[in-house]
Amino acid sequence: MQDLVDHARRFHTVIHGAALVYNLLLARKSGRDGMVAEYEDRLAQWRDELNATAALDGWSRTEWWATIQRQNPRLRLITMQFVNRWLDLIGSDVDLTKNRAASELISTRERQIKGGRARLVNQSALDRWSGGSGLGRHDFRWLISRGHLADLYAARAES
Numbered sequence: 400m401q402d403l404v405d406h407a408r409r410f411h412t413v414i415h416g417a418a419l420v421y422n423l424l425l426a427r428k429s430g431r432d433g434m435v436a437e438y439e440d441r442l443a444q445w446r447d448e449l450n451a452t453a454a455l456d457g458w459s460r461t462e463w464w465a466t467i468q469r470q471n472p473r474l475r476l477i478t479m480q481f482v483n484r485w486l487d488l489i490g491s492d493v494d495l496t497k498n499r500a501a502s503e504l505i506s507t508r509e510r511q512i513k514g515g516r517a518r519l520v521n522q523s524a525l526d527r528w529s530g531g532s533g534l535g536r537h538d539f540r541w542l543i544s545r546g547h548l549a550d551l552y553a554a555r556a557e558s
Contacts, residue, residue, distance in 0.1 A: 406458075406462075406466055408454070409454045409463075410463070412454040413449065413455065413485070414482070416442065416445050416449070416485075417485055417505060418532075419438055419441050419445055420442065420495050420501055420505050421532065422530075422531060423435065423439065423442065423496060424505060424519060425518055425519065425525065425528050426438055429525055429526075429528060431530070439496045442496055449489065455486070455489070460483070460486065477511060481508050481511075484504050485504065488501055488504065506520075518532075
């Protein structure tokens, strides 16, 4: 269980940067300079978090993917390729605000998921962008789990 929680913590941290890059690209494409500056700043803060939490240090992708595939054996190869490329990119410590490979990776992923409705290629969809998309952190239902654990500890203390 401890390994599962560690994998979740690491993934929660590393994948958030992809959402920030996506929103940065949308801000640029829509010409919202204030939001461009905001997302560039948020990416710098995320990089600091990534370094402070050492989310990439000593993380075995092999063990992580084995764990993921046990939970979801139908995981698509294209999803695994996206995540692996993202991890390679951020592991190389490139400036994601200027890196062409990061922009292309995120843009390609959006087109794979949304097709013609992708905001980076569909002006009408871009016009409906609220200024923030997909920024919620993956929490893997931790609040629910924490509540259950608190109940168990409370019951144990009462007995």
